[in-house]
Amino acid sequence: MAKMWAGRTSGITDSIADDFNSSIRFDCKMYKQDITGSMAHAAMLGAKNIISKKEAETLIDGLQGILDDLESGALEFDFSSEDIHMFVEQVLTNRIGDVGKKLHTARSRNDQVALDLRMYLREETDELTALVKDVIEAILLQAEANKSVIMPGYTHLQRAQPILFSHHLMAYAMMLLRDLDRLADCRERMNVSPIGCCALAGTTYNTDRRFEAWKLGFHDVARNSIDGVSDRDFCLELMSCLSILMMHLSRFSEEIILWASWEFKFIELSDAYTTGSSIMPQKKNPDMAELVRGKTGRVYGDLMALLTTLKGLPLAYNKDMQEDKEAVFDAVDTVKMCLKVFAPMLATMTAKPENMKKAAQGGFINATDLADYLVKKGLPFRSAYKISGQIVAQCIREGLVLETLPLSEYQKYSELFEEDLYKDIDLLTCVEKRISEGGTSVASVEAQIAYVKENLA
């Protein structure tokens, strides 16, 4: 069958070219947005007397019927169509006759596809936002349940200073809070209507772009029609936000994988979010966390793919831009899946406070506090730092830790050492003394929890 756009050419194309050109396999995802967008367009055409009110009504009823039938399954996609826009228009014309052919007045597929994609991604952004919130809720749950559990804090993956497990968890809540901010910001710029830009130059009809934009929930219209049909920043911005979000989930996953190992055993994952091995009977593998870490690369890849596609394109629309959808849909679908599994995996994991404490006790994690002890007694920090380092070296030589080195030995380094030093280097003291804003004391972490809850509400 000849194409709807037959005229300049016969419209009879090679079937391999048809398959290559067609996007309905993936843009059928946007059927609802395409139809709602068309209904608003028909309403505008009617309101502006570009078509009659009666014709507008016929178009809207016809479109509603298509939407209902697609939703009930009474109508199926025809995957030999060129894209979702052509499919809907073709079905409409088949159903209501020649009036259907009036729908595409003062419109082009160039502004239509940009409209559909913005509307589709707007909804997806809202869903993503809700899912990120679920992960934050899971973090809050664990942080509150394990508020005063002590663990080693690391730098260079070497034990550094004692911290609260809840403090460590809340670091991720802060990252995700920023992700929410980024999504909201991205949604704001996404929510600008391109419809009415037409092919690129605008239109000679007396249209009302704002009528359509308001009807479809946009807060503004694209102010330059060439930009309106060429702009895919909103896809890139969303994928950038998602890449950063995935980077956060990936770092968190990496830690969960480490913590779940026999070497750490800081946590145990629920059976529901682990897998076994087909050969090693003892295994309990953190596959969900590993997959989240793995899929991060895939989301970065989607962003890179579209950045690269767009970089050499002249204005305005080019068919290359059809490649936007698979990349951004894949990124969105992947991130949604990751978030959906991450929240319950986190909520159901069990902390192992005794193992965390044990790990915090070795490794001279309180050496900074030993130096601070001397500073409080009047020694400059650099000197105190040096003495503490020498004491650590002696302990290592003699197989001792700071808690078990006798006071007489301490006093060989400085007369400032007194019996009260043991209290100062006790892990609980080390943690509780860190009352600076954002620090690791219980009071500081409580303030962080309150801050996140407030921002979530």
Ligand code: ARG
């Ligand atoms: N399927 C196309 C896309 O996804 C729709 C726009 C087609 N426009 C055109 N002038 N051929 O980009």
